[in-house]
Amino acid sequence: MSGDALRPARNIKFKDALSEGLCMAMERDPGIFVTGISVDYPSGIFGSTVEALRRFGPARVFDAPAMENALTGIAIGAAVMGMRPVVVHPRNDFMFLAFDQLINVAAKWRYMYGGRAGSVPIVVRGIIGRGWGQGPTHSQSLQSVLAHFPGLAVVMPASPEDAKGLTMAALRASHPVIILEHRSLFELTGPVPEEYYATPFGHAKVVRPGVDLTLVATSYMVQEALVAAGVLAKEGIEVEIIDPRSIRPLDEETILASVRKTGRLIVADTSWECCGFSSEIAALAAEKAFDALRGPVRRLSSPNCPAPVAASLESVLYPKASTIVGLSLHMLGRHPQGNLRGIDAVDTFKGPY
Amino acid sequence: MKAEPARTEIPGELRLEMHARLLRVRIASRRLAELYREQEMRTPAHFGLGQEAVAVGVVTALRPGDVVYSHHRAHNHYLASGGSVYELAAELYGREAGCSRGRGGSAHLTAQAVGFIASTAILGETIAIATGSALAFSMRGERRLAVSFFGEAACEEGIFYESINYAAIRRLPVLYVCENNLYSTESPLSVRQPAGTELCERARSFKLKAERVDGNDLAAVYEASARLADGLRRGEGPAFLECMTYRWLEHVGPHFDHEAGRTYRSREEVESWMQRCPVKRSAAEIIRLGVADEAALAALSNGITRDVEDAVKRARAADPPPQGDLYADVW
Incomplete structure (x- = not known):
């Protein structure tokens, strides 16, 4: 710089x-x-x-x-x-x-x-x-x-x-x-910023601070996480959103520090669960912050199928803000009030690709 | 007897220099294959005995600044480029003094100081990489060449066609050298290429200049390489050189086929190719032309043998990489 x-x-x-x-x-x-x-x-x-x-x-x-x-x-x-x-x-x-x-x-x-x-x-x-x-x-x-x-x-x-x-x-x-x-x-x-700057690899960003639950979200899932955190805040739940930014090298410390603070962890990732990034973060928490965990780590990833084309199937494919809210409430022993679907952003993407 | 006018154009000194280089490749390769039997070199090694003239003939046509890439059977190209026998032997022994510090083994060699950039193990990889180095030269307006050595089986990989197509579009200064030794591991050409296949025709259909030579004829390989390299330096676009040759030993390892019970080639076939030994042919030519006599060539050979022996002994005695360095150089 x-x-x-x-x-x-x-x-x-x-x-x-x-x-x-x-x-x-x-x-x-x-x-x-x-x-x-x-x-x-x-x-x-x-x-x-x-x-x-x-x-x-x-x-x-x-x-x-x-x-x-x-x-x-x-x-x-x-x-x-x-x-x-x-x-x-x-x-x-x-x-x-x-x-x-x-x-x-x-x-x-x-x-x-x-x-x-x-x-x-x-x-x-x-x-x-x-x-x-x-x-x-x-x-x-x-x-x-x-x-x-x-x-x-x-x-x-x-x-x-x-x-x-x-x-x-x-x-x-x-x-x-x-x-x-x-x-x-x-x-x-x-x-x-207008000037030249380099975002260092291996440094996660705390996108939104919170104390009740850690939400590690990658790429587009950060957007869904932000919507979810806004809804949860209205319920008095403060979610900490961490964007790892680099998958490898991985900033383990920022994630672990958050887990040690909140005791609860959801990983929302755009790839699949099996041998996936969400599993890697779950393993990290289990290996290095196990005593801090107050419940099982949960993964929100692509469902275990290829992505279908039909809109009816696609609409239930992706984890969204509502999925994150529902899971967060569940992990905290709370129950969703009303239909969460309404919180999800309407996809305005017009294609073709 | 057929007239061979081009032959006399190679100066005697150059002929002798090439022969010395050929002897060095042969003597070092043969000694390494012998030592390999002791099970102290723990790296799958593909020996190039019998194919040495291809490497030496091509590399002799290069200039400082040109770069060479090779494949899994890399020792010949590394040595012909001037790579150190000591560092090659040390690499095979897994020593810190190895050319790749004991990390790469037989198939992953480097000697950048002499223009040998790298060899890789998976078929066809360095065909693209050499093409990329030529792209860099072309973008910067440098008059340097990239050479890619590969076997004829790499012409069965898609990357070969992707690369030559690209090089032709951009008229890149790459010399693609195909060492056609007729077998891929133990698979003959008949199961890999349709009968009557001419690889030069394939290359020409991609708009490359293409020539086929007897790869066991050192002078012929050199002359064809020099001719094609001239065109490359003039910006005439990429060229393909097919060198017909034969591997004496098994695909990987130090044995002759018959010693290892391998049956894909007959003993007669192997022996007939050994009669066409590139080193003996080069020596006979030098003596016939009066460039040097038998005694001088024997003295040359003895000197190289002593150097090689010294190098392999020192390599064996060299230190292994410290275990604390396992994670060094990942990034």
């Missing part, structure tokens, strides 16, 4: 914060380039790469064929020669095609050559879809799978401020970084 006094934050959208972080990093580092399918379209990854193309031109922001695995290898080979590639996947589901390069090569490069072949500072952005029939292969959320492997940093910005800060941190890291960005957050508006 520069020594300049902080300028006041303006309210801007998540997608514009991503764009601002990218452009500021590109200004400082001529080795950064952005590639992947559709990065140079007028629609520019839902608006997040349009400005970079306008300012830095097609030599640094350029389209690529559908070749996810080789493109990742190409990014690695360019990074080894001193470049800083950003590979973008309009849906993170396509990253499965790149797992060989991501996991067998990028994640292990530094280690498997004993530090003698340098490192691979690539940044891979993957967008998580949700709703409007995104369905089984356009709405998965890959953080749990990717965070499994030593050597990859996995971050999930949940606010415009962190969208910018984590992008800039990723673009000066000395290792590969996966940024998973939730499509439902792109139009979210929030305060974002």
Whole structure:
């Protein structure tokens, strides 16, 4: 960060914060380039790469064929020669095609050559879809799978401020970084400082302080958690919301300190339960804060089925604010008053993706 | 006898230099395979005995600043590039002095000081990575080349086609060197590629310049590589070089097929290829051309043998990585 006094934050959208972080990093580092399918379209990854193309031109922001695995290898080979590639996947589901390069090569490069072949500072952005029939292969959320492997940093910005800060941190890291960005957050508006700043990895954010229950929420689930916490506050229940921001490295201390304070823990995550991030946090609490727990840890994740397309099925698929409120009341031995469904935000997303 | 006009164009000194490099690769590889039998090198090793001329011929056509990537059968390319025998042996023994400090083993070698960037174990990975290094050179306007060595089985992986397609679109300075040794593990070409397949034709259909050479003919490999490298430096786009060769030992490990009871190749077939030994052919050519005599070549060979022996002894005696370093260099 520069020594300049902080300028006041303006309210801007998540997608514009991503764009601002990218452009500021590109200004400082001529080795950064952005590639992947559709990065140079007028629609520019839902608006997040349009400005970079306008300012830095097609030599640094350029389209690529559908070749996810080789493109990742190409990014690695360019990074080894001193470049800083950003590979973008309009849906993170396509990253499965790149797992060989991501996991067998990028994640292990530094280690498997004993530090003698340098490192691979690539940044891979993957967008998580949700709703409007995104369905089984356009709405998965890959953080749990990717965070499994030593050597990859996995971050999930949940606010415009962190969208910018984590992008800039990723673009000066000395290792590969996966940024998973939730499509439902792109139009979210929030305060974002104007200057250059990097949000450090491994530092969770206490989004809302509270004493009665800890709610660890990732990515879009932070939005649902905030709605839920507002409703619960009216019942006299103060929920502490923690956004880990980086899945790996994980800030265990902030989560554990909160659990020790509240004694109750819900983990709301966008991926599945089985071997998932929510299970990891449950294990963390069980191993390191067991005496503080006043009841079982609960996980709110995707139900154990692929995501269906039909609206009737999709409407019961995702955990929402009402789900969080219901579960929180239950954990505190209270009963919901009236129909909680009314608290859930109406999804205004118009598609197609 | 067929005329071979191009042969005489290689200066005697270069011929001898290449032969010395070839001998170093052969003698070191053979010694490592012998020592491997002692079960002290605990890393799956794919020895490249019989295929050495491909590595040496290609690497000799490179210049400082060019970069080399290899695959699971990486020793030849590492050694041909000038990688240290001591550090290779130490890597196989799992020593801190190994080229990858005992973390990578036989398939994950590096020697960046001599332009050998890395080898990886999974088929086709470094085809894309080399392409990416060429992209960096192209974006920065540097006149450097990237070379990717791989076996013909990597041409059965999707990443090969993704990569050559991309390199052709962007006219990247990559030389794709396919070492066609006819077998993938123990699977023959007949179960992997349709009869009559010409890999050069596949490469040409992607708009690459492509040549096929006898990979056991050191001079032929060098000449083709030099020709293709010239085109690459002129910005003519990527090239594909298919080198026909043969692996003498089993797919992984130090044994001949017959010693290990392997039946996928006949002993006659292996022996016929051993008759076409690239080292013997290079030596015969040098003597025929009067560049050096038999005694001089024997002295050269003896000197290398002594150096290799010294290197492997020191490597074996070197220290293992300290256990406290298990987590070092993860990030």
